[in-house]
Every structure is written in C-alpha cells, then in structure tokens.
Amino acid sequence: EGVNPQEYTGIKIQILEWPAAAKLTLDKAAVDTEGKKISFIAATLRPETMYGQTCCFVSPNITYGLYEISPTEIYICTSRAAKNMSFQKITPVRGDAKLLAEIPGRELIGAKVHAPLSVYREVRVLPMDTILASKGTGVVTSVPSDSPDDYATVIELAKKADYYGIDKEWASLEPIPIITTPTYGDLTAVAIVKELKIQSPKDKELLTKAKEIAYKDAFYQGTMLIGAYIGEKVEIAKNKVKNDLIAAGDAFVYNE
Template sequence: QEYTAIKAEVVEWSPSAKAVIESKAAGRKVFLVAATLRPETMYGQTNCFVGPSLKYGIFAVNDKEAYLCTYRAARNMAFQGITSQRGEIIQLTEIEGSKIIGTKIKAPFSINPEVYVLPMDNVLPTKGTGVVTSVPSDSPDDFQTLMDLRKKAEYYKIDPSWAALDPVPLISTPAYGDLIAPAVVKQLKIQSQKDTKQLAEAKDIAYKEGFYNGTMLVGEFKGQSVQEAKPKVRASMIEQGLAFAYAEPEGLVISRSA
C-alpha cells in the first residue's frame, strides 16, 4: 500500500504534551505525520486525529526534524530511507495519544492553515502512522467522529473550539453533491463512530464516487477530474517538501504462509 505521508508541523503543543516533550526534541522541528490515500483532499483538512490510548513516539529524522508517529511506522520509514541513517531508529521520547490532544498544527495545503489534534476511537495502530488527518467533507469516518466530538465535547475532554471548523466543499459528484461524506453518512443512517460496519460501507461508496465521478472544486487543479488531479497534488506536495512517499509492507505474513 503506497501512502502519501503528510508533514504537519507543530505550532503549539497541548500543555500535557509540552511537559513530556520540552527539551527532548533538542531544537528539532516536530511534525505529526499522517498517512493518506487521498492527497487531493488535503485542501479540506479541518483537524487531525490520534488514538487516545495509543502510544506514539517522537523520532529524529536528522538534526533539524523529528516525526511523531507510531514506533511501527518509524521502523518502516527507517528502512525506506526516509531517516538519515538507513535502518536506524532514534526515538527521542514516548507519548500517549491522549496527551497530544489539543495540540495546534499546520495542515499543509489546507484552506484552514492551522488545525487541532482530536481523539478518534477507531484509529488502528497497525495502519499507516497512527496519525490520521481529518477531511470530514470526503471521509465518512472523519465526518462522523467530528459530529460525535461536537455533541459530547465534555465526554471526550476537548475544548469545543478545537472541533469548530466545518467540512469544506472540495469535490463535486453528480450523485452526492459537494459534500460526499455527510451525504453518505445520512443515507446509511449512521449515528456514531461506533457504527463501524456501516462506516466501512460508507467509506467504500465515498472512495468510488469521489475517484470515478469527482471533479475538483478548489486548488491548483480546480475543474479537473479527481483521477487527473490526485497524482498532481501528490507530486506538488512532495516537491514542496510537505509530504513524502510512505509504503506499508503489507502481506509479509501472507507471503510467508503462501
């Protein structure tokens, strides 16, 4: 699985993250790294998700930069030549997801240039980097989680202002209009992020609809089809140093038993 890894620079740590990280980064810029299959949707990032009970690390990339992601992702990156010493993992510190919530980050290419880190129950530790950038206009999981957080801000221990940015119309399709994810969530009568089965179906519909029938409403490739724009947005982000290619070595176990 070839992902685009998005580099979201930390603007201001949450107080609990600050306490853990202060001094550990040794002057390096720290980036939350989110793996996405939809680089063309980065214009519509409204927040970022971490799993509150997951463990993250901050890993040195070189003398100037460090990445926040799961240990598993850092190891993959080390073997993909992303860090300065191939195969070497330099962990500066460890931090629990719950402590990162409320951190303010830069969201590259987004119409909303700064967004907050919020909790999501369904973040898988075994996929991508464990950091998920949120595009509620086009991702049903992101939209439903954002709605849950707004409804129960106190329960999720967030400041309501962190979840205040609305979905941004990015992609238009004939069947679902300008906001695919809210439309599909409504169609399938999804009520909460706990409706994981319906959300998986919604994701499938939204992927296909966006990819095959979508037209870009914003950005450098406005007016082009999603199929055309996707590789161009990705190349542009990588060229500007805001993203890099990240591959998931899936199927290692499968190929062993095959």
C-alpha cells in the same frame, strides 16, 4: 497486515503549539525542540482532499514516538511506522529510527498544528478511538467533507466535547467542498453519512460501506472544486496534488 502493498502519502502536519501535558513529558525526556520542525505524519490515500483538513486525529490509547529525521526535523508517529520508514530511506540510517521521546496520544490532544494546503490556517489535534496502531502511522488527518469516518468522528466530538476533554469549536470547523460528483454533490461524506443514517463512529459496518461508496464515487465521478486543479478529474488531480505536496517538502511516499 494485508498481503497487498499499500502506498500512502505521509503528510507533514507541523506542531505550532504543544499542550501542557506534552510539554512536561518532553521536558522530562530532555528533548530539545528549539528551532526544530516537528510534524505529525498522517498516512492518507486521498492527498487531493488535503484542502479540506479540519483537524488531525491521534488515538488516546496509542503511544507515539518522536523520531529524529535530521538535525532540524522530527517526525511523530508509531514505532511500527518509524521502523517501516527506516527501510524506505526516510530516516537517515537504514533499519534504524532514532527515538527521542515517547508520548501518550492523550497528551497530544489540543496541540495546535499546521496542515499543509488546508483552507484553515491552524487546526487542532483531536482524539479518534477507531485508529488502529497496526496501520499507517497511527495519525489520521481529518477531512470530513470526503471521509465518512472523519465526519462521523467530528460530529461525535462536537456533541460530547466535555466528555472528550476538548473545546467544542475545535471539532466544529465547517467541512469544505473539495470535490463534486453527480450523485452526491459537493460534500460526499456528509451526504452518504446522512443517506445511510450513520449515528456514530462505532457504526462499523455502515461506515465500511460508506467508505467504499465515497471512495469509488470521488475517484471515478469526481471533479476538483478547489486548489491548483479546479475542474480536473480526481483520477488525474490526485497524483498532481500529491507530487506538489512532495515537491514543497510537505509530504513523502510511505509504503507498507
């Protein structure tokens, strides 16, 4: 972990339908999901891009926990993140997060979820091998228009859908224009991935470079194309969208 504190926005991505494998595991653990709002918590630095969410990534190699937040709400994230949340007044008891069940990431793939603000009403949970268990919540929401990592991952998933055990359509939702910049146009991540000739999510060095370019370009030069703050600078709109998500109960601040 770095020395500098990082402020993330935790986005609540609500489960609409569990995959069969996950259902079995929850039954075995005797978790009562009836009438409860159960959400993946995705940690993002770019809340203003949430209009363009096309799927939600988990790592097939990470074990996630279901944590009780209230009698009617459950969060899904890594145990490390739940522990951190328990010291930030996010869980009901300080220093404690009540674990209801553990579930391997691979069993969550294919879940149908609702991503707040997304143009797409329902999206799927898909695998991302490059997620680190040591950062954020272990859940990454996918915005291929503005995140080079996300774009490279959905391209790879669509290309090798059978290998990843997913439906090709789940990874094939079109990137949505969210932000325009003078240098890269309306789909910054798509343009930069092409410019740097990035071939796969494993092109680590190029993706690090792409990430830096994309972030600076959007933050300093970007203007919103969608949502409540069309025409406003990203620098300004970022906090407004974040605050709106929080006010709607769809997000919270998460620090680490």
